[in-house]
Amino acid sequence: MNSKTGRSRRGTVLIAVLVCMGFTMSILLGCVHMSLSMRRGLGQDKQMDQTHWLLEAGARKGLQSARFNENYQGESVTLDRPLANLDRAVIEIKILPAVDLEKDKRLKVTATIQKNSSNPETITMRSITLRLTD
Secondary structure: OHHHHHHHHHHHHHHHHHHHHHHHHHHHHHHHHHHHHHHHHHHHHHHHHHHHHHHHHHHHHHHHHHHHOOOOOEEEEEOOOOOOOOOEEEEEEEEEOOOOOOOOEEEEEEEEEEOOOOOHHHEEEEEEEEEEOO
């Protein structure tokens, strides 16, 4: 009788331990998944910030060039040494003609950063259009 009760208790304890281990593993796997997702998100945020800085630099360059040269039509600038861990960084600056409703020309700047040239999902692109007033 005593051995049956001991086995029954051991079986109950073993089941309880296995349930606790399963619960702990599911919490641990959830934490690892969340950590990896946050890391990926932080990398994307960093790349968006870098694209924004590049866009700002392009806008300043375009405004300055348009101010000093009336015939300036824009340009495309590819950085020789892009920011860390990037394969490609390009700024495209275009002067758009005035439209019927607006008398002023417009400056369109597009900044593109590509982290991994073999994966098109790693491209971030931002653009801005500014009105050039005389």
